[in-house]
Amino acid sequence: MSILLIAEHNNKEVKPFTLNAINAASQINEDVHVLVLGSNSDGVAKSISQIPNTKKVIHVNNPIYENYLAENYTSVIYKLSENYSHIVCSANTFGKNLMPRVAALLDVSQVSDITKVISEDTFLRPIYAGNAFATVKSNDKIKCVTIRPTSFDPAPTSGGSAEIQNSEAGEATEISKFIKKEEIKSDRPELGTARVVVSGGRGMQSGENFKLITAVADKLNAAIGASRAAVDAGYITNDHQVGQTGKVVVPDLYIAVGISGAIQHLAGMKESKVIVAINKDGEAPIFSIADYGLEADLFDALPKFLDELNKLNTIQK
């Protein structure tokens, strides 16, 4: 019983969600081996070897891994898989893209996006965007599991000294080619991982009015979200959409402004630690899940809210 964990990195640094995945993996079994496929990625292999949960690092250093292509990663993982009982990675766009390609080649039915490890073969995972939770048991010989990063704490990054073993590269793919990556440079935190999210709904009445949301979000160092209704009405682009067909967020503070609380929106935010609803309709369903509800016209409330925030001596970032 050993676990092969696939690391996500940019050849310089380990991506944070890999730390959550390593912690989750060591809850399945302590013998966690981390695979680093990279190009000039010695630094990444070294820093992963210092994570106390890591028992061994397998480093494949080859220019074909400079950019991440699932087609390139798969052959190496497939070759190593016979020594492992589990293959694990994070259920973000990296792992979601990669793991099913590995699982299908191994003829394994993958367990996606787990939020809890119950035993070595049994896991809890949300279905219907978190409107139900399924306890599932994998009966495949090798288990392919992706983990929801926000459901597990990150592993500590120092104190370990695992062996680094260098390994052979696989064949380079000819069917797929990396062209470019445009990282969205924003001072604002990313919606999926932000500590605070301020979201607007149909009640905003226009895209222009979203500047009220932006002002509050700036003050709180928050990400900006939106309901599907606001996106469909064209107030904001759909990369901001929170909900079943958008992003699922679990911030410490979620502020829903002018959002009535359609089921599909609630599915995307109701696990937030503290929920605030500002809505002039006192009967709006959003109030049924809000910790703090303010029945008010948002066009009065938001500027006042900003004034009150400005009066505070300190605001958590």
Place this chain on the structure above:
Amino acid sequence: MKILVAVKRVIDYNVQIRVKEDGSGVITDNVKMSTNPPDDNAMEEAVKIKELGKASEVVAVSVGDEKAQETVRKALAVGADRGILVKADGIIEPLAVSKILQKVVEKEKPDLVFMGKQAIDDDCNQTGQMLAALLNWPQATFASKIEVKDKSLEVTREIDEGLETIEVNVPAIVTCDLRLNEPRYASLPNIMKAKKKPIEQINASDLGVDTKPRIEQIKVEEPPKRKAGIKVASVEELVQKLKNEAKVI
């Protein structure tokens, strides 16, 4: 170029999900069903490519019970030329669906296969990638822009850090993000016309694919209930509560 689009029948995204009392699953009887939302984007993109003269035929395929025929019919109403329904009952895991689609691909020989990036029922996000693996085709997942070139596609993908562009050789699998396009509504005349378009029915068992689930579903539960909190009387009170009681700002 021929495009195969896979569409799934799921509980409509606006329906409140209810878990069965015996914990065996969620209630699907007398519940409104629709096409999985990103599958609509996949269909829209295929039809657009055909309208641009870059595809000759769009075929819709669904794997499911008899009623999934409605989902195929809807795809025909928005522009698919013909449909295929692979009949299979019960829980069909993504691995089995991808094996079924592999058989359909071997028979239909499409140049491209499109589908939504994820189904909103089991939230697995696996089928497209698995099909790509089984066929040894390239995969362009979470696509928000597709440019059809001579013998390849240039695809912009939605990733955590922003956008990534890759080029994949045809034949290829593309899984579609909601940002890809704005799916059209079927017009009444097109709905009428769709009734005359052919839907081929195949039994999954006749394809020689074992659809027995590999994963045991032990139980399905409701998520922990969230209690309603309090109503505050003013913005001042709200800020005080957030600062001193919830301690989140």
